Amino acid sequence: GSGAAGRTIPSGGRGAAAMGVDDDDHATAQDRLRRLGFEYRECEEDGQTRLYHIRTDTRVGDHNWGMFLRGVYPLVARAAMAYVHEVAEQQPFNMRWVDLPRPAGVDPCARVGRVLVSADLTRNTHGLLVLVPGSGHVRAAIWGRQLCVSDCLERGSALPFIRAARARGWASVCFDPNASCVDDETGDPPSTPLAGSETGADHVAEAWLHIVIHTSPARAVAVVAHSAGGEWVLRCLQAEGLPPPHLPRVRALCFTDSIHTMAGSRLGPERLAMLKASGKHWRAGRGALDEPMEDDRA
Numbered sequence: 001g002s003g004a005a006g007r008t009i010p011s012g013g014r015g016a017a018a019m020g021v022d023d024d025d026h027a028t029a030q031d032r033l034r035r036l037g038f039e040y041r042e043c044e045e046d047g048q049t050r051l052y053h054i055r056t057d058t059r060v061g062d063h064n065w066g067m068f069l070r071g072v073y074p075l076v077a078r079a080a081m082a083y084v085h086e087v088a089e090q091q092p093f094n095m096r097w098v099d100l101p102r103p104a105g106v107d108p109c110a111r112v113g114r115v116l117v118s119a120d121l122t123r124n125t126h127g128l129l130v131l132v133p134g135s136g137h138v139r140a141a142i143w144g145r146q147l148c149v150s151d152c153l154e155r156g157s158a159l160p161f162i163r164a165a166r167a168r169g170w171a172s173v174c175f176d177p178n179a180s181c182v183d184d185e186t187g188d189p190p191s192t193p194l195a196g197s198e199t200g201a202d203h204v205a206e207a208w209l210h211i212v213i214h215t216s217p218a219r220a221v222a223v224v225a226h227s228a229g230g231e232w233v234l235r236c237l238q239a240e241g242l243p244p245p246h247l248p249r250v251r252a253l254c255f256t257d258s259i260h261t262m263a264g265s266r267l268g269p270e271r272l273a274m275l276k277a278s279g280k281h282w283r284a285g286r287g288a289l290d291e292p293m294e295d296d297r298a
Contacts, residue, residue: 029083048152113197127170128218134227140176204232222252230258253279
């Protein structure tokens with residue numbers, strides 16, 4: 001239903017300012033959403049975190065989001081993503097943003113790419129969960145903007161994955177491959193791409209090497225990659241991104257509607273065997289969840 005049965009969630013921290021959703025650096029994402037006429041609440045029906053239209057006390061859903069968000073969708077969507085980041089930076093997640101290395105010869109003042117990491121990244125030897133979104137306007141820890149505003153954060157964001165990793169004693173990292181493609185203030189391409197993360201592929205390659213190969217001491221690595229993220233991750237599995245000593249660390253590769261192709265010719269026999277042994281590809285379809293389906297790609 002679209003009724004108002006929901007518990008108001010307090011405003012979060014100051015992390016939302018990084019998303020450029022408000023001129024006031026002290027405003028939270030929830031503050032900005034409220035100024036736009038919306039707020040996130042915990043739905044009493046199912047406990048999910050859903051967006052509500054404040055004036056009408058109505059839950060935003062598939063049937064009405066176009067009406068409520070007409071003319072303000074880009075602003076609401078950016079605030080929603082910033083809200084996810086605020087939640088990730090607070091208890092119990094306590095994640096933080098970490099800059100990627102600055103490429104040699106680049107202006108010291110040039111902006112570089114960042115990733116969102118759990119506080120135990122550098123000391124967790126048990127496991128590391130790598131979360132990679134697709135291309136477009138989505139940012140770190142976001143699977144789909146529209147899902148965040150018209151469904152719930154539990155489906156539109158990676159927060160449930162981070163929570164599950166914590167429960168298993170694993171560290172987490174959320175890559176942010178689209179930061180060079182979307183300006184936080186305007187939603188348009190920025191005038192100057194981020195150094196070393198000029199494209200989504202560049203960002204994922206650099207983040208993979210810096211975080212997975214050179215920083216994390218985790219003995220096991222699991223990856224969840226959506227859409228174009230799957231193509232970018234496949235590149236990381238090639239020899240230059242995954243040196244032979246690190247092959248045994250990759251225990252699980254989970255692709256969702258990935259666009260990668262030609263895995264066999266690109267990886268070679270040993271790496272293809274690793275992909276087949278540890279990889280699964282979930283694709284949207286009419287069947288039940290986890291029901292096997294044909295894959296027509298190599």
